[in-house]
Amino acid sequence: MTNKIRDVLCSVIMLAFGIMMIVLARDIPHKIASDVGSAYVPTFLGVCIVVVSAAKLILTLLDKKPSASRKIRFTKDALGGFGTIGLMAVYMLIFEPVGFIVSSALYLFVQMILLSDNKNRNPILFAIIAVALPVAIDALFVYAIHMPLPVGILGF
Amino acid sequence: MIAIALANVFNPMCLALIWFGTILGIIFGSVPGLSATMAVVLFLPLTFSMEATQGIALLVGLYMGGISGGLISAILLKIPGTPSSISTVFDGGPMAEKGEAGRALGVGILYSFIGSVIGIIALAFISPLLAKVCLLFGAADYFGVAVFSLTIIAALSGKDMLNGLIAGLIGLALSMVGMAPIDAQVRYTFGNYQLLSGFDITVLLIGVFAVTDIILAGFERKTLSASFEKKKWNLKGYGLSVREFIQQIPNAVISSIIGIGIGILPGIGGSTAGLIAYTTEKSRSKHPEKFGTGIIDGVVASETANNAVIGGSLVPLLCMGIPGNTVAAVFLGGLLVHGISPGPLIFDKSGQYVYGIYFALLVSSIFMLVFERLGLPIFAKLLDIPKHILLPIIMVMCCVGAYSANSRVFDVKCVLFFALLGLFFKVFKIPSTPLIIGFILGTMFEENLRQALQASHGSWSIFVTRPISCAFLIIAVVFCTLTVRRNLKEKRAAEAAGEMFDISEQG
Numbered sequence: 001m002t003n004k005i006r007d008v009l010c011s012v013i014m015l016a017f018g019i020m021m022i023v024l025a026r027d028i029p030h031k032i033a034s035d036v037g038s039a040y041v042p043t044f045l046g047v048c049i050v051v052v053s054a055a056k057l058i059l060t061l062l063d064k065k066p067s068a069s070r071k072i073r074f075t076k077d078a079l080g081g082f083g084t085i086g087l088m089a090v091y092m093l094i095f096e097p098v099g100f101i102v103s104s105a106l107y108l109f110v111q112m113i114l115l116s117d118n119k120n121r122n123p124i125l126f127a128i129i130a131v132a133l134p135v136a137i138d139a140l141f142v143y144a145i146h147m148p149l150p151v152g153i154l155g156f
Numbered sequence: 157m158i159a160i161a162l163a164n165v166f167n168p169m170c171l172a173l174i175w176f177g178t179i180l181g182i183i184f185g186s187v188p189g190l191s192a193t194m195a196v197v198l199f200l201p202l203t204f205s206m207e208a209t210q211g212i213a214l215l216v217g218l219y220m221g222g223i224s225g226g227l228i229s230a231i232l233l234k235i236p237g238t239p240s241s242i243s244t245v246f247d248g249g250p251m252a253e254k255g256e257a258g259r260a261l262g263v264g265i266l267y268s269f270i271g272s273v274i275g276i277i278a279l280a281f282i283s284p285l286l287a288k289v290c291l292l293f294g295a296a297d298y299f300g301v302a303v304f305s306l307t308i309i310a311a312l313s314g315k316d317m318l319n320g321l322i323a324g325l326i327g328l329a330l331s332m333v334g335m336a337p338i339d340a341q342v343r344y345t346f347g348n349y350q351l352l353s354g355f356d357i358t359v360l361l362i363g364v365f366a367v368t369d370i371i372l373a374g375f376e377r378k379t380l381s382a383s384f385e386k387k388k389w390n391l392k393g394y395g396l397s398v399r400e401f402i403q404q405i406p407n408a409v410i411s412s413i414i415g416i417g418i419g420i421l422p423g424i425g426g427s428t429a430g431l432i433a434y435t436t437e438k439s440r441s442k443h444p445e446k447f448g449t450g451i452i453d454g455v456v457a458s459e460t461a462n463n464a465v466i467g468g469s470l471v472p473l474l475c476m477g478i479p480g481n482t483v484a485a486v487f488l489g490g491l492l493v494h495g496i497s498p499g500p501l502i503f504d505k506s507g508q509y510v511y512g513i514y515f516a517l518l519v520s521s522i523f524m525l526v527f528e529r530l531g532l533p534i535f536a537k538l539l540d541i542p543k544h545i546l547l548p549i550i551m552v553m554c555c556v557g558a559y560s561a562n563s564r565v566f567d568v569k570c571v572l573f574f575a576l577l578g579l580f581f582k583v584f585k586i587p588s589t590p591l592i593i594g595f596i597l598g599t600m601f602e603e604n605l606r607q608a609l610q611a612s613h614g615s616w617s618i619f620v621t622r623p624i625s626c627a628f629l630i631i632a633v634v635f636c637t638l639t640v641r642r643n644l645k646e647k648r649a650a651e652a653a654g655e656m657f658d659i660s661e662q663g
Contacts, residue, residue, distance in 0.1 A: 049325045126545070
């Protein structure tokens, strides 16, 4: 992907977002006669987003300079990145049904395994931290701050 | 009244409460996900049974410590502990990476203290005058302030102003979700009742600033252990020489004035003050290119301004009953519980408590200066924790922070949504700071725009016929024009020199 393609893609996505805002704002009812209405500002913002995105798109397409065609190299670790996103998604989904302590312990352990390499991987230490930290945080919130965290179906 | 206030504050119980509040505030401020607002909210019920000055003293300590504590994680973890410390990350983070974590912390603490003291002096001596100026502001003027704040941030947060503007507009758009002000119409909730109250700023901050970085660390896990080095630091005093201290005086004074001014304007808090002070110092500096690479100027500007906000935010609170930010709003609740009614007559009716607040703020800032510095060796130890252990721990704390904002799991899920939005911004080189500012200013922007248009029967001419609004809008336009010219000049110079110039790179 080049800088130009990246900027064109960004402009198109933002243009679509702006148009979506304007279209959805049309369904917002106007209740107070003397007021401009609750759809006014979202429509105004939608128009601004469309104008700015269109300006960016035109400027990008007109840009003939060499920097525009510079290629962006992707050398990232996809498994590490998407694995982290996946783990976070699962953690947030089980946060309430399983409870804070169990879900956090599971997340912590698997995430630490995922982020570590062969040299610094220490499953015993990870397991101790994964259990001790959620228990300590839960105790702090329950007994000191008096704000219970989700307990889940297991009751803790 | 001053003598009574002195006697009330300088007794062992009250001093102990200020100390306790300051230390606790620093802890709340330093932990990502916890905040000064949360500290004041959680301990507000405790003050109900206390004598008025003692209760207020505890809240003052929490407020002062909470705002200052944010610099610790901003520097050591590159994650702002509180929104006020967003701009501290820009230079505090790189300083820590260069092995100057101790120096960054020392400078941050010292200038937090200086900013606080200047803010308190402003509060005590010029508050009635500033309050009178604020009384002149109408809806159109507040709209002008919002537009000015947003454009200045959008213009200075990257090399491409269009990307900054897009980010600011997306932030404003996100603030439209939920019930609208004035007529409470439901917008963009897609039938989800959890969205009726809109997105929470804490959740947005946690997602965009903290969780996005953890995801990015996942993408770079192969170099995660390689990039981690035990930061060695050596700190004497507060990390700067007398010469450097003298050099930073103009920066500290200007940043304090910005902090006080922003603090006085309702709806704009420490985060905006820090960012504006940072960008002002960057544009004023003889070496703007060094900003973001780890220099003390950025830390000084940010920390002085965000702490000066404390004094500034209490000016409209005490004189008009208008809180300058969310913490001040909770603080207002504390005053009302103790029968102290803010307003123009507060100096006559509750003078001893007002002076009590001044003295408590002063004592708290001294405690902050001493105990935050003494605790530095412990705070800096945070850097020794390996990233593959630290980042998952931070993630759990972020989820706890998001959950405790409103005690609902929905906010925890929103964290991932905002983290992915932050990732999108990173991939497309869009700065995330204008997004946050846009979101913070969203309600103020809409309310004042609609009220002004109501008053003018739909005519936009009100924004140019009102002198204050007109002045802010003109400054915003001039500033944008100058920034665009400067960016184009830089781009042409780079192209002429045969260098690749990516216009979207963040500055």
